[in-house]
Amino acid sequence: MQHTLNKSFTLTDIGLHSGKPVKITVKPADADHGIVFQRVDMTDLSAEEQKIPAKWNRVVDTRLCTVIANEKGANVGTIEHLMAALRAAGVDNALIEIDAAEVPVFDGSSIRFIEAIDEVGTAAQNAPRRAIRILKDVTVQEGDKVVTLSPSTVPLYEGRIEYNSAPIIGDQSYTLKLVNGNFKHDVADCRTFGLVQDVEAMKNAGLALGGSLDNAVVVDDDRVLNPDGLRCRDEFVRHKILDAVGDIALAGGLVLGHYKGSKAGHDMNNKILRALFADDSAYEVTDFYIDIEEADMDMYLSDTAPKETAAAL
Numbered sequence: 001m002q003h004t005l006n007k008s009f010t011l012t013d014i015g016l017h018s019g020k021p022v023k024i025t026v027k028p029a030d031a032d033h034g035i036v037f038q039r040v041d042m043t044d045l046s047a048e049e050q051k052i053p054a055k056w057n058r059v060v061d062t063r064l065c066t067v068i069a070n071e072k073g074a075n076v077g078t079i080e081h082l083m084a085a086l087r088a089a090g091v092d093n094a095l096i097e098i099d100a101a102e103v104p105v106f107d108g109s110s111i112r113f114i115e116a117i118d119e120v121g122t123a124a125q126n127a128p129r130r131a132i133r134i135l136k137d138v139t140v141q142e143g144d145k146v147v148t149l150s151p152s153t154v155p156l157y158e159g160r161i162e163y164n165s166a167p168i169i170g171d172q173s174y175t176l177k178l179v180n181g182n183f184k185h186d187v188a189d190c191r192t193f194g195l196v197q198d199v200e201a202m203k204n205a206g207l208a209l210g211g212s213l214d215n216a217v218v219v220d221d222d223r224v225l226n227p228d229g230l231r232c233r234d235e236f237v238r239h240k241i242l243d244a245v246g247d248i249a250l251a252g253g254l255v256l257g258h259y260k261g262s263k264a265g266h267d268m269n270n271k272i273l274r275a276l277f278a279d280d281s282a283y284e285v286t287d288f289y290i291d292i293e294e295a296d297m298d299m300y301l302s303d304t305a306p307k308e309t310a311a312a313l
């Protein structure tokens with residue numbers, strides 16, 4: 001079934017790129033509302049004009065983070081860590097009021113959003129969840145970057161990164177099954193990261209002004225500059241999985257498929273959704289009644305189960 005929040009919550013922190021304080025209030029919303037951002041500080045616009053649906057076809061920039069905008073010029077960026085938390089916690093419907101152009105960064109992971117959602121809890125709504133079932137492989141490739149969506153009865157997120165210039169990152173792979181709270185336990189607190197030379201270049205360009213060791217892992221060759229080190233050895237690739245969950249959540253429903261990204265970022269994640277929705281034979285939209293964030297999916301489904309198994313539930 002579709003879910004929303006039991007009640008609203010409000011969080012405040014700085015934006016990663018602006019360095020300025022931002023407040024978000026995440027509110028319950030009706031069934032079939034979806035996730036919608038509202039730029040309440042853009043007071044020249046009406047309430048409706050301030051709203052930006054969190055959908056793949058609203059993405060206007062993916063260079064440093066995922067940015068969405070509407071035709072009235074209302075925009076909001078760095079949405080991916082919040083979107084990942086909402087998807088993983090099974091929140092289908094919410095209105096997110098925000099008073100700046102960027103979601104607050106916190107520690108550069110999704111954990112603060114997960115905690116806030118857990119504090120208020122979620123409520124089932126009287127409507128089936130919308131699932132986007134992948135029917136055949138769809139691939140986007142650019143140079144050595146590749147993303148594929150393949151059929152799977154369980155939402156799977158598989159990622160690989162390779163940083164030859166930073167031995168401490170090196171070659172890492174990870175696979176997340178997006179069921180049973182795995183996201184919360186295994187990737188939610190994995191932070192965004194950057195190489196020290198890239199961070200310096202961004203600051204010189206007036207970007208990442210709020211960036212610090214409080215909200216990102218900064219890597220210099222074979223060491224991590226953060227005094228407390230890493231939260232897990234493969235925190236880097238786990239963060240890429242976190243980003244992918246947030247970016248693919250812009251499909252507008254639960255994607256029942258196997259995401260596989262190699263050296264992929266926000267740009268490739270948006271391109272794979274555009275490629276998917278450009279091919280009517282690659283997906284179908286179905287009603288889905290299992291609460292994957294809670295249920296032990298393995299009791300119902302396995303990765304090798306035929307498609308009919310899931311369709312019959």
Ligand SMILES: [Zn+2]
Nearest residue numbers: 080081192243
């Ligand atoms: Zn990220």
